[in-house]
């Protein structure tokens with residue numbers, strides 16, 4: 001949605017009125033604008049310019065959609081004056097949950113309650129009958145008579161007068177009691193009542209007699225209660241619904257849990273500030289004032305024990321300080337907040353991103369809030385075991401970076417470059433599995449860092465800022481499967497590690513970021529100095545506490561950051577230690593990667609945005625690619641001429657590339673020969689038909705490719721009179737088969753001439 005604005009006169013300024021709207025109204029307008037553009041765009045997605053202010057001159061003659069906003073303030077005015085406890089939908093939602101839970105809880109226990117009521121009533125009836133009988137039979141005289149008899153026996157049966165006298169007295173008192181008005185009335189009442197109930201039952205049946213029995217039940221219950229109190233025995237008929245395992249949160253549950261973990265003393269109370277609110281389908285939030293002497297950090301430190309006391313997993317509970325150190329907000333879920341996969345917002349809205357200021361949306365925390373990754377003046381590290389979601393996280397990051405044209409993405413894949421081919425259209429540099437080229441790329445970045453430093457020196461400044469991005473774009477070098485370069489590149493590994501560490505030491509403030517992604521992180525795969533300089537640390541599931549410590553802060557596992565305890569089946573669950581989310585558990589956003597390429601529309605939007613700004617690969621002066629081209633004669637801008645992560649001669653486009661181009665591209669810089677094995681890898685990277693088939697034996701694969709290569713070369717060299725055959729030479733490891741560069745260059749020239 002575009003708002004036409006008058007072209008500004010000199011010294012005037014364009015003001016974005018959206019910035020002045022209340023957040024709710026702005027969100028509604030943004031949503032409506034996006035829906036409008038989605039409806040009117042052929043692909044059904046909002047374009048990258050949604051939300052961009054344009055001047056009237058820029059949109060002259062265009063048919064712009066109009067989004068109407070209804071002013072809801074008047075309708076809401078009354079609501080504004082009522083307390084939140086009465087009008088808040090979330091509060092009522094929580095209350096409904098409490099009542100519904102209590103009703104279900106008590107209904108399921110009704111048989112227990114009936115049993116306890118009958119027991120209590122029987123106890124009451126028994127005790128009342130016993131005391132009535134004791135009254136009417138004057139049983140208190142029984143003891144006195146027994147004592148008189150013992151006394152008489154002691155005196156040798158000489159005198160029985162006391163016993164006789166007491167018996168006579170008992171008879172007189174008993175007679176008097178049985179003639180008392182109350183006794184007579186009670187007996188008459190009870191017999192009349194029983195007769196009436198029997199008569200009702202006989203005439204109208206038991207159904208009508210039952211309500212007539214209710215007073216008896218009530219009286220018996222009251223008698224039972226009196227008896228229980230007299231005995232001072234605890235007797236509970238109705239259980240507490242709030243104490244149930246899956247009961248919605250109430251203040252009594254919270255207080256009981258805080259007392260159980262000894263954060264509160266027996267007499268202390270944490271008071272609710274405002275009502276408890278339902279915040280998502282499965283979670284609610286309460287704000288509490290703690291008693292004096294108990295602070296929020298103390299409760300936060302005891303989070304895990306509190307979770308246990310509240311019968312939930314630690315990841316289902318979040319405790320934060322609510323401004324004052326004596327106040328906390330407590331957020332609790334009734335089921336795993338990470339159970340559900342969430343699709344990246346970039347899929348729905350592939351719009352311009354602000355990597356510098358706001359960051360890239362990479363995932364959501366337990367509260368469902370979006371976590372943004374800012375790549376400003378930092379070095380970044382991402383590690384974890386294989387198949388734990390590193391690639392997916394990188395997917396969100398590269399898509400986000402692609403949508404900010406101020407960023408130059410340099411992607412060096414240590415393995416599986418095929419996984420990244422889709423990103424090549426927004427990558428200033430992209431290549432796979434080439435330690436030599438990465439070494440050169442690091443040299444180029446070090447030179448660029450020096451150039452930027454000289455600029456700062458001239459300017460008298462210490463670091464580059466956002467306003468310098470037009471002149472010095474944010475250079476982000478992503479090294480995926482970094483272990484292949486830092487550990488498995490033979491003699492080059494040491495050079496690569498040393499250069500990464502050097503860059504990490506001083507380039508962050510120069511808008512140069514190294515983002516190292518590594519499998520099975522440890523001391524060998526993560527260079528020590530790089531780690532100590534990285535302010536962005538992200539761990540997917542790791543294999544051990546040592547691996548967790550290799551990514552997150554030293555002693556991270558002791559601080560509760562236990563990436564090795566993340567369940568393997570919860571793909572994408574991650575611990576991030578980044579600006580704005582220190583040591584926070586999150587789950588990465590999902591962008592479809594198996595059924596279809598869900599990143600494709602985002603990368604297309606990023607490419608279009610970059611083309612509009614003249615910032616697509618190849619469109620701008622790029623000293624780093626220039627350096628690589630000069631050193632190797634090959635370009636990897638936009639993933640090389642084929643866009644497949646294979647550097648090639650810049651003059652050859654993907655459609656024009658031939659097998660000869662691929663063989664020529666397989667020679668490492670400065671080498672005069674290349675083994676057949678390297679040629680096969682190069683061909684497989686270029687086109688899937690050259691890759692090994694599933695379960696194909698190495699020998700069968702070599703035979704198939706040897707034949708196909710021979711045929712393809714014959715075809716390309718047809719009519720030239722030149723043939724190209726592999727040669728054998730001796731190396732330390734034994735005899736090697738491959739091509740000599742002079743032979744390939746001769747064949748290449750011959751083929752070129754005939755094509756002309």
Ligand SMILES: Nc1ncnc2c1ncn2[C@@H]1O[C@H](COP(=O)(O)OP(=O)(O)OP(=O)(O)O)[C@@H](O)[C@H]1O
Pocket residue numbers: 341342384385386387388389390391392393519571572573587588589590593594
């Ligand atoms: N946040 C997520 N939500 C849902 N599924 C995910 C998420 N992250 C990853 N997955 C799924 O988990 C699987 C493995 O993810 P991914 O390929 O990113 O792992 P990886 O760590 O990069 O593995 P490797 O190191 O072997 O390349 C994929 O099938 C992916 O679809």
